[in-house]
Amino acid sequence: xxxVSVHQAQEVADAALARAGVPADNAAVQRDVLLxxxxxxxxxxxxxxxxxxxxxxxxxxxxxxxxxAHQWRSHAFLSVDGERGLGPVVAMRxxxxxxxxxxxxxxxxxxxxxxxxxxxxxxxxxxxxxxxxSVIALTTSExxxxxxxxxxxxxxxxxIAIGVPxxxxxxxxxxxxxxxxxxxxxxxxxxxxxxxxxxxxxEEGNPxxxxxxxKHGAIAPFGGAKGFALGxxxxxxxxxxxxxxxxxxxxxxxxxxxxxxKGDVFIIIDGPAGRLVDYLDAIRAEQPAAGFEAxxxxxxxxxxxxxxTLERGLSVADEVWNxxxxxxx
Amino acid sequence: xxxVSVHQAQEVADAALARAGVPADNAAVQRDVLLxxxxxxxxxxxxxxxxxxxxxxxxxxxxxxxxxAHQWRSHAFLSVDGERGLGPVVAMRxxxxxxxxxxxxxxxxxxxxxxxxxxxxxxxxxxxxxxxxSVIALTTSExxxxxxxxxxxxxxxxxIAIGVPxxxxxxxxxxxxxxxxxxxxxxxxxxxxxxxxxxxxxEEGNPxxxxxxxKHGAIAPFGGAKGFALGxxxxxxxxxxxxxxxxxxxxxxxxxxxxxxKGDVFIIIDGPAGRLVDYLDAIRAEQPAAGFEAxxxxxxxxxxxxxxTLERGLSVADEVWNxxxxxxx
Numbered sequence: 331x332x333x334v335s336v337h338q339a340q341e342v343a344d345a346a347l348a349r350a351g352v353p354a355d356n357a358a359v360q361r362d363v364l365l366x367x368x369x370x371x372x373x374x375x376x377x378x379x380x381x382x383x384x385x386x387x388x389x390x391x392x393x394x395x396x397x398x399a400h401q402w403r404s405h406a407f408l409s410v411d412g413e414r415g416l417g418p419v420v421a422m423r424x425x426x427x428x429x430x431x432x433x434x435x436x437x438x439x440x441x442x443x444x445x446x447x448x449x450x451x452x453x454x455x456x457x458x459x460x461x462x463x464s465v466i467a468l469t470t471s472e473x474x475x476x477x478x479x480x481x482x483x484x485x486x487x488x489x490i491a492i493g494v495p496x497x498x499x500x501x502x503x504x505x506x507x508x509x510x511x512x513x514x515x516x517x518x519x520x521x522x523x524x525x526x527x528x529x530x531x532x533e534e535g536n537p538x539x540x541x542x543x544x545k546h547g548a549i550a551p552f553g554g555a556k557g558f559a560l561g562x563x564x565x566x567x568x569x570x571x572x573x574x575x576x577x578x579x580x581x582x583x584x585x586x587x588x589x590x591x592k593g594d595v596f597i598i599i600d601g602p603a604g605r606l607v608d609y610l611d612a613i614r615a616e617q618p619a620a621g622f623e624a625x626x627x628x629x630x631x632x633x634x635x636x637x638x639t640l641e642r643g644l645s646v647a648d649e650v651w652n653x654x655x656x657x658x659x
Numbered sequence: 660x661x662x663v664s665v666h667q668a669q670e671v672a673d674a675a676l677a678r679a680g681v682p683a684d685n686a687a688v689q690r691d692v693l694l695x696x697x698x699x700x701x702x703x704x705x706x707x708x709x710x711x712x713x714x715x716x717x718x719x720x721x722x723x724x725x726x727x728a729h730q731w732r733s734h735a736f737l738s739v740d741g742e743r744g745l746g747p748v749v750a751m752r753x754x755x756x757x758x759x760x761x762x763x764x765x766x767x768x769x770x771x772x773x774x775x776x777x778x779x780x781x782x783x784x785x786x787x788x789x790x791x792x793s794v795i796a797l798t799t800s801e802x803x804x805x806x807x808x809x810x811x812x813x814x815x816x817x818x819i820a821i822g823v824p825x826x827x828x829x830x831x832x833x834x835x836x837x838x839x840x841x842x843x844x845x846x847x848x849x850x851x852x853x854x855x856x857x858x859x860x861x862e863e864g865n866p867x868x869x870x871x872x873x874k875h876g877a878i879a880p881f882g883g884a885k886g887f888a889l890g891x892x893x894x895x896x897x898x899x900x901x902x903x904x905x906x907x908x909x910x911x912x913x914x915x916x917x918x919x920x921k922g923d924v925f926i927i928i929d930g931p932a933g934r935l936v937d938y939l940d941a942i943r944a945e946q947p948a949a950g951f952e953a954x955x956x957x958x959x960x961x962x963x964x965x966x967x968t969l970e971r972g973l974s975v976a977d978e979v980w981n982x983x984x985x986x987x988x
Binding site: 409437464466476481482490492496503531556563564569570571597603604609 | 767808832884886
């Protein structure tokens with residue numbers, strides 16, 4: 331795995347996006363979202379996604395110029411037709427409009443359809459918090475998760491991110507409603523290691539520890555019936571507000587050829603800001619349970635990873651790096 | 660356990676509330692929330708709560724007359740000082756105002772402080788959905804849940820309910836972010852049965868299967884680190900928006916003597932309503948996995964229980980029923 335500096339990764343990513351016809355300002359937003367995921371240790375949402383995105387542009391299912399058509403359905407409800415734009419480009423422009431509206435309204439919602447994969451939700455949550463606003467961010471994905479008690483993938487991995495200003499470091503949590511990301515199952519497959527028995531079902535809907543079989547099956551919702559209820563609620567809420575496709579009808583988040591029909595929802599809240607840092611410090615200072623080194627606040631490990639990775643450079647898989655180099659040349 | 664008709668339970672609950680000085684309209688709201696929980700099979704949020712509530716009124720920490728003072732901080736952000744009112748009374752009045760505002764704004768938020776326990780969140784979610792609106796409902800509680808990797812209770816059970824109109828039966832999910840309710844640990848203690856090893860820690864922060872020890876310890880977050888992240892996010896978001904106390908500072912949701920300083924947040928969304936019933940029907944029709952009878956949609960079991968319980972009457976624990984009878988006399 332080559333270690334590349336962040337600067338080097340930026341230049342190569344920008345060059346690859348430019349070659350695909352992405353204007354510099356749009357490329358900077360798209361590349362920043364991917365690199366922030368790399369910096370925080372979430373390679374599944376990092377540069378790995380760039381070659382596929384560029385293929386999507388070449389195939390006409392991602393438009394490098396589009397920034398989204400905005401329509402205020404009412405004072406605080408923004409409907410965005412993403413016009414097949416790059417997910418982060420469309421999302422950041424929607425967030426700017428909705429965040430501004432939240433200042434006067436107290437709360438505003440952006441419902442985005444017809445836009446490409448937006449990457450790590452925490453990126454957007456941290457952005458909102460940096461402006462002093464709280465946010466609930468949702469996005470849907472292709473069906474990879476089975477209903478609790480079911481056998482087949484019928485629900486997206488449907489992550490949620492929540493950001494809250496604390497009076498100190500931002501609080502940002504970001505988690506899929508699947509027990510693991512499909513990327514981790516692929517990791518195990520690549521390393522030839524079995525997966526835990528409660529992660530996934532095979533194609534016939536039976537539990538499996540074989541990651542190769544799990545790749546063609548369904549991931550479990552996290553936390554059993556509760557995580558299923560949450561993931562399903564997000565699928566329904568996002569589809570209802572954005573017109574996004576549902577379940578097995580969702581396309582374009584994993585492939586290179588289909589128009590992306592998932593949805594994204596951001597609820598931005600401009601409210602009173604409490605002082606939360608003392609409480610978070612108290613949790614951090616708790617004596618850890620047996621088997622734990624420390625009690626960690628969500629988002630902290632990613633920020634720590636960001637600091638060290640900025641110094642040491644990124645570790646990018648050879649295959650991914652070589653493909654991006656090729657696409658930039 | 661006596662079986663009592665819903666009508667009988669209404670009359671006795673109303674009489675007990677009237678004796679405590681609760682006006683008939685406020686009593687009807689409070690009693691309805693408790694009885695709907697009984698009907699749906701959630702006894703922990705049912706009549707069990709009534710004697711303590713009446714004690715709270717007698718002790719001056721719940722005001723039977725208050726309905727909450729409303730202040731619109733901005734067009735779509737309603738701050739409610741609950742004035743120590745009955746939780747459901749204050750919440751339903753706040754919902755009416757915020758739901759009405761959501762019609763013109765697209766989204767509106769009610770942030771409630773200084774109000775008593777609001778009971779089952781699903782009640783409010785179903786109410787919003789019946790008006791054609793989607794809702795995200797949050798409320799905090801006394802610290803009963805340990806941080807992931809921690810030893811002591813530092814976080815509330817912090818439930819979330821999400822309601823979405825579907826074009827058919829309402830979709831309403833409602834779940835605590837703890838792996839179980841403290842009520843189920845008490846149930847096991849009452850029956851002298853051990854609890855599963857991953858439910859709770861004892862007072863020293865060690866895993867225990869003894870429900871008596873767990874009662875003085877901490878419940879696990881559901882789904883490990885992910886459920887912890889969600890529960891913590893809700894604690895922070897609700898406190899930030901309502902000024903509610905945090906963690907071990909929260910009082911008045913389990914006792915009879917302290918002013919209640921948790922918070923409630925409702926985000927009501929009046930957006931486009933998609934047709935979701937076909938997707939839900941498809942999930943319902945899935946072949947169940949081994950060990951499951953059927954794939955169930957969240958909220959359905961409660962509605963089925965409601966239908967049969969309306970016919971057969973409620974099963975109320977003797978101790979609870981006798982106390983309410985006494986309080987009504």
